[in-house]
Amino acid sequence: MFGFLKRRRRARIQAQPFPPAWLAIIQRNVPMFARLLEADRDELLRRVLVFVAEKNFEGAGGLAMTDEVRVTIAAQACILLLRLDDDDYYPRLRSIVVYPSAYKVPREERAGEIVREHDAVHLGESWGHGAVVLSWNSARHGAADPRDGKNVILHEFAHQLDQEDGAADGTPELERLAFYAPWARVLSEHYLALRKAARTGRKTLLDQYGATNEAEFFAVASECFFERPVQLRTRHPELYDELSSYYGQDPAGAATPA
Template sequence: MLSFILMLILGCVAIAWLVTSPQRAQYRRRKVVSSPFPTRWRHILKKRFPYFLSMPADLQLQLKKHIQVFIHEKEFVGCEGIQINDEVKVTIAAQACLLLLNRQTGFYPQLKQILVYPSAFITENEQTDASGVVWYNRRVLSGESWENGKVILSWHDTLVGAAAPFDGNNVVIHEFAHQLDQESGSANGAPILATSKDYQQWSKVLSQEFEALKHCVATNTPSLFDNYGATNPAEFFAVVSEVFFEQSQSMAAQYPELYKQLSQFYRLDPINWH
C-alpha cells in the first residue's frame, strides 16, 4: 500500500511538472527580458546586422527581447577552434529571431545547440541506393539544420549574410526557416500554419512557384530565387524565406501571391521597411 501511495504521489508530481512547464518557461522569459538590453550587444547589432536599423522601432524592441531569450536558452558550441563570444551569439541570434517576430513562439523549442565553424564545413553522409550499393556523399556547406536539435553554421558565411542584408542570401535565415519547417515533423516545406484551412492555399501557391523555379533551372532562365530552392519543397521554403526578408519589394512585385503567403505566415510586411 505504501509503495502504491508513493507511486501515486510521484505520478501527480510528474503531471504537475508537465502542466506547469509552459508557465515556468514564460516566467523565466519574462525575467530575462526584464533586464536591460546590454549596451555592448546594441553596438554589435549596429555593427554586424545593419538590417536592424531598417526595421520599425517596435520591431527593433521586440527583436532585442527575443535575442535575450534566445541567448539565455540556447547553447552555442565553437568548433575547430572558434571562440564563442557575445559577437557570435548576438549576430546569430538577431538573424534567427527575425523569423519569430509578431508570432506566438516557443523560440525554436526543439533546438538545443548552435554549432559554429570558422568557415564552410564538410559533411559526409552514407547512403544506400535501390540496388543496395553503399556510397558516401561529401558536401561542403555553409549551414545545416538537423531535426535532433542542432543548427550548424559557418561564422564566415554568417557574417557575410548579415553584412549584405538586401542581396537575398542569408544562411541563418535559411537554416532557421528549416527549423520552423521541422517543428511539424520532417522538413517538407509546410511549417505549422495558423489554421488548418490555410494549408490548401499555401500548398497551391508554393507548389506552383516551386515548379516554376524547377522550370527556370531546367531551361537556364534567371530567377529571383537561388537555384538551390529547386532541390525540394523544404529548400524552396528556406530559399524564398531569405528573399522575403531581404528582397521583399522585388518578391512582392514579381510573386505577389507567394509574398502574401509568407507575409501571413511570418506576420510581417517588410516591403515598407527599406
C-alpha cells in the same frame, strides 16, 4: 504549470537591460535591424535576450565562441520570430554549432553494390532533432549585405520552423487549418516554376537551390522575403502574401519610402 514557469522566467530575462555591447554588435553586423520599425527593434532585443539565455552555442573546428557570434546569430534567428507566437523560440532546437568557415561532412553514395565515400562541403545545416550548424564566415558575410537574397542564418532557421511539426516538407505549422490549402497551392506553383526555370537555365529572383525540394524552396523563399522583399512582392505577389501572412510581417512595406 510548466508554461507558467517558463513565461515567468522569460519575463525576468526580458526585464534585464539590453547590454550596450550587444546592441553595438547588432548594429554593426545585422544591417537589417535598422530597417525594422522601432517597436519591432525593441521586441527583437527582448527576444535576443531569451534566445541567448535558452540556447546552447558551441564552437567547432577551432572557433572560439564569443558574444559577437552568439548575438549576430540570435538577432537574425529572432527576426523570423518577431510576429510569431510568444512561446515559439524554436522549441526543438537545443544547440547552435558554429564552425569558422565552410566545413566538410562525410557522405556515402550508393550505386547498386558500389559505395562511394566523399566529403561534402557545407555552409549550414538544420537538424530536426535539436541542432543548427553554421559556418561563421558565411553567416557574417550573409548578414552584411541585407539585399543580396542570401543569408545562411535565415535559411537554416527557416528550416527549423518547417521542422517543428516533425516533417521537413516546406510547410510550417500555420495558424489556422483554412490557411493550408492556399499555402499549398501558391508554394507548389512557385516551386514547380522554379524547377522549370532551373532546368531551362532561365534567370530567377529566387535562388535556384530552392528547386532541390519543397523544404529548400521554403527556406530560399524566406531568405528572399526578408532580404529582397520589394522585388519578391513585385515579381511574385502571391508568394509574398503567403509569407507575409505566415511571418506576420511586411518587410516590403517597411522598405518602401513614405
